[in-house]
Amino acid sequence: MKLKLVLENISKKYRNKYAVKDLSVKLTPGVYGLLGPNGSGKTTLMRIMVDILKPTEGNVLFNGENIHSMGDRYRDILGYLPQNFGIYKNFSAHKFLMYIAALKGLDKHTSLKKVEELLEIVSLKAESKKKLGVFSGGMKQRIGIAQALLNDPKVLILDEPTTGLDPKERVRFRNMISEISRDRIIIFSTHIVSDIEYIAKEVLLIRNGKLIEKNDVKNILKDMEGKVWSALVDEKVLNELIQYYKVGNIMRTDKGIEARIISPQRPVRDAVTTPPRLEDLYLYYFEENQSDEFAKVRAL
């Protein structure tokens, strides 16, 4: 049976503000990138999908059954890496993973095997006896990733999993996620668009608690075609561009300043269209006009 996770009209209201509003989505095996700025409702949505936060309205269904009613059965096939998760500082990495394995209901023999295997995968085997209290942010994050995978979850929910990882670790992590994604539903939230650019089957764009786009990377980028421009400009023109357009990468060269501009119309006479990237999409949907931001930087 093909796995299916369905979110039906999910809303979550805190006092008089909606963190998530009337969000519906159907997910099948593969990696889903959840993209949105801070405070857009990504973490709230993930907590609802993990059943540690009750939605004000709506249901989450796994293969047609409400996850809350499924209880232990749902949590048995679930792997979750929360953002800023807790650890016990006086536990060693090995002990901590054995503890989480016990929480996940794994028997001792399986736990030992899985823990060794995952410590190897996250490159922490040599540090397995060290206390978590002395671990760096990146090492803790790798422990978090390992614990989420202990029970071979069918539904894997990862909230900002690449935070604190160095570029090499990020690539390793992305490849691992890609490898295991064939028969699992993986939801992966991030700010770093390159993390999901190559591995996400679909990207979910979320803003102010609302799903504004759900499509595969190719199609989303196709919609952006003709909206991303590249132009060689001088300082004065750049200042004007920043005031009126969303400006992406800026590179200073001997010939002038090469700027990447997001705009439905040609922003300057010499601008040429350039193939869009997921990074441009992020700017297009989420970044407000950057003039204020730039003004602050320039004033320094």
Add this chain to the structure above:
Amino acid sequence: MSLLKFELYKMFFRKITLIFIVLSLVFIFLKVVQDWNEDKMPQLHNLVQEYNLTNGNVNELKKFSATEKSNLYAATNLFYLQDTIGEQLYQNEGLKNDLTQESNTSYQYKANLMEQKMLKGLLVKKAYYFNTWGSLINNILDFPMAVLLILIMVSGVFSVEYASRMDALILSSKQGKRQFIRAKIVANIIFISIVFLSIVSLTTLVQIFISGFDGWNSPIQSLLYYQGCPFHLNILQYYLLGVGILLMGLILFSMLVLLVSTITKRPLTSFFITIIISFLSIVSMPRYGFLKEIGVYCDFLRPLNLFRNFSSYNIFGTPVLNIIVEPIIVIVISIAAVYLMSRTFRNHQVVN
């Protein structure tokens, strides 16, 4: 099982546990040493024997000042024997009078009759020396400092998981909403039993080593505050029974403490609430409104309350001893606390 082992590890290998165990031991040992008077005790022992042989004709007694006498109340009943005899006679006379005034079908009549029967043959007529046991009862049962410290040690069992942000991992795991709670409760019971019984055993051994075993078979009524006790027990029997009752009270009361820790989000808050409710329960909980039921815990955290006087409940006109009724009340409240605690933790919403 492995979850239980981890929970026990978490409880035992905390700095606060070590600090409080050391504090409890230091406090109790200081009391033991303070109570022991190397010069006075052998002399006192001989005086008790002489007193009984001469029917109270001992001149040496006059040499003890009032302060010395009051400091030695836990070692012998020599200085308040006459008061005890007087009080017991007065109590018996009072009961006889009450029986003539009450209708023989009333609850009060039945209760008085029951008390009179229980008190029969329990009059204290001679002096006893019981320094070891008097001290132990005084330090462990009558003002259980160790109990307060142990309750503080378990005060943050659940709230610490919220504060350390482990709640998200726990509640999203298969065993996080059932087995985890069970493991916490069982670990709490084992932890309390081990710590409490270790403190009691160590203190008892040190006390016996310092001041001997004498006086174990003195009647409980020879102890100050227990003259009106209606139970036929010697001091050793009472001490063992008291330790058992205290342990049971401690375990059952800890369920309320655990409930507090599931409700409060910060360990420090549960720490202070625990100090307040434990202190009130040990010293004296006001017994009105809903506090009346919780106040029953006082008797279990301070066995003196259960044993010092005859006390019964009116159950459909029949007197039933508090020692039978109160455990039932406390167990029912504790079961309700366990239910609420499980519900609160299971439904905890991970927001921050």
